[in-house]
Amino acid sequence: MALGYAFLYLPIVSVIVYSFSGSDRATTWGGFSLQWYGALLRNEQILEAAQRSLTIAAISATAAVALGTASGLALSRFGRFPGRGLLSLMNSAPMVMPDVMLGLSSLLLFVGLQQIFGWPERGMTTITLAHITLTACYVTVVVRSRMTSMDASLEEAAMDLGAKPWRVFFVITLPLIAPALLAGWLLAFTLSLDDLVIASFTSGPGSTTLPMLVYSKVKIGVTPEINALTTIIVVLVAIGVSLAGVLMHRRERSLARLRD
Amino acid sequence: MLWLALFFCVPFLIVLKISFAQAVFGQVPPYTPLLETSADGATSLRLHASNYAALLADPLYIAAYLKSLLFASVSTLCCLLLGYPIAYGIARAPRSLRLLLLVLVILPFWTSSLLRTYALIGLLRANGVISQALAAVGIIEPGQAVLHTDLAVYIGIAYNYLPFMILPLAATLIRLDFTLLEAAADLGAKPWQAFVRVTLPLSFPGILAGTLLVFIPAVGEFVIPDVLGGPDALTIGRVLWTEFFTNRDWPLTAAIAVAMLLLIVLPTLLFEYVENRRVAREAQS
Numbered sequence: 001m002a003l004g005y006a007f008l009y010l011p012i013v014s015v016i017v018y019s020f021s022g023s024d025r026a027t028t029w030g031g032f033s034l035q036w037y038g039a040l041l042r043n044e045q046i047l048e049a050a051q052r053s054l055t056i057a058a059i060s061a062t063a064a065v066a067l068g069t070a071s072g073l074a075l076s077r078f079g080r081f082p083g084r085g086l087l088s089l090m091n092s093a094p095m096v097m098p099d100v101m102l103g104l105s106s107l108l109l110f111v112g113l114q115q116i117f118g119w120p121e122r123g124m125t126t127i128t129l130a131h132i133t134l135t136a137c138y139v140t141v142v143v144r145s146r147m148t149s150m151d152a153s154l155e156e157a158a159m160d161l162g163a164k165p166w167r168v169f170f171v172i173t174l175p176l177i178a179p180a181l182l183a184g185w186l187l188a189f190t191l192s193l194d195d196l197v198i199a200s201f202t203s204g205p206g207s208t209t210l211p212m213l214v215y216s217k218v219k220i221g222v223t224p225e226i227n228a229l230t231t232i233i234v235v236l237v238a239i240g241v242s243l244a245g246v247l248m249h250r251r252e253r254s255l256a257r258l259r260d
Numbered sequence: 261m262l263w264l265a266l267f268f269c270v271p272f273l274i275v276l277k278i279s280f281a282q283a284v285f286g287q288v289p290p291y292t293p294l295l296e297t298s299a300d301g302a303t304s305l306r307l308h309a310s311n312y313a314a315l316l317a318d319p320l321y322i323a324a325y326l327k328s329l330l331f332a333s334v335s336t337l338c339c340l341l342l343g344y345p346i347a348y349g350i351a352r353a354p355r356s357l358r359l360l361l362l363v364l365v366i367l368p369f370w371t372s373s374l375l376r377t378y379a380l381i382g383l384l385r386a387n388g389v390i391s392q393a394l395a396a397v398g399i400i401e402p403g404q405a406v407l408h409t410d411l412a413v414y415i416g417i418a419y420n421y422l423p424f425m426i427l428p429l430a431a432t433l434i435r436l437d438f439t440l441l442e443a444a445a446d447l448g449a450k451p452w453q454a455f456v457r458v459t460l461p462l463s464f465p466g467i468l469a470g471t472l473l474v475f476i477p478a479v480g481e482f483v484i485p486d487v488l489g490g491p492d493a494l495t496i497g498r499v500l501w502t503e504f505f506t507n508r509d510w511p512l513t514a515a516i517a518v519a520m521l522l523l524i525v526l527p528t529l530l531f532e533y534v535e536n537r538r539v540a541r542e543a544q545s
Contacts, residue, residue, distance in 0.1 A: 015379040
């Protein structure tokens, strides 16, 4: 078991260690130095791509949470409505389909749309749209499982007391599923930030995302700057996930206390 | 709500329609549409099966399919062998420690898989830790690199997808009633007997879920074989990528994609469906 955990963390730790190396080569140790962090901060190309990726990830995650909540709600609360099976199927399809397939089909859709309507231009818009499609499915799963495990009687009670459906949703349902929404948003954000294949298919000129840039750099030859970049991302993700975890844990505890 | 659900579905429906359209018509080229309007205004449907014929005629594609299957199955097996002890350890750990152990499994998954694959490069070089360890055990010649071999791809896929195997396994094992093991021991079963005859069959749903979660994406994997594998590590994902980005042959790419879906993803999903039905039936009886 310890071996398994070592296997999970060894690569990441080695990259973090080498990011502080003063050597010009990515795999030999050349004394402690912060030079690659400096080089990273001066590299306009990387900064621009990172900004682009973050923008796409933020927009897709937000849209995916909105859409995913809607379909998660429909799947868990509306009982058997016509097209339920189809909706459920369409939700799991993008998650099991290989990336190359999803990227290709999205691109073919966008090309088709562009021929008919002259929109969308390939670039950040198309990447974002494709990412929303992918990530909304994951959000749906998260929201749906939360809704299924949640007691529906609270909503029914509110409804019996005369609250209108939209009021029930915003006053009762939304606060109750808020942790799931946060988890879904974070998941969607990292999925979008991580994606290389779908972005490569749907991107246009001048819309290189961070993974695309990293990929081309890795293909050409490893640059130690990537070590520094990886370290920054790993640290940010670890902080983000633990913050979210602590927040959710506190919420659950205070909710549990309220119930007692 | 339903309106929003529909609004979300429509784009995906179109994608689905297009991907199915390829399967039926065989060709969706970017410049020659399926429906052609000739000079006299008549609309005609032009179908081509030549791409599928090309797929069957060229041994390159069939070899790529087999290679993808090989990569995916060996890596899935590695994930299972490596993930089972971890999942078992998590399930038997005290409740307070369990959450921490689970979070530690999920944490690497939150960082980019591309960056994690990149992180492996250093370890798989001739002077890297993994290469040296494998040489010490005698699996490879000393001084040799694992990088750019098939072995590197197995390690890469197993490393990247390990959390997908551990999580469903751990979920199943946590729910497992461990008094059953005590009962088996009371009845005189040795620990390994109890494991093989009680724990293993009962954790089968978790094994199946984990295997599917690893196997299906591994088949279409592009990044890992491309970065870690040698030039002969040609998988469907890589062939598709090359046909699209280098050769710019869109119809052929579409044909490859549809064939991939038909040959691998659908049978696996069908298998899962049949298996779930079987489990449900057994639970009822």
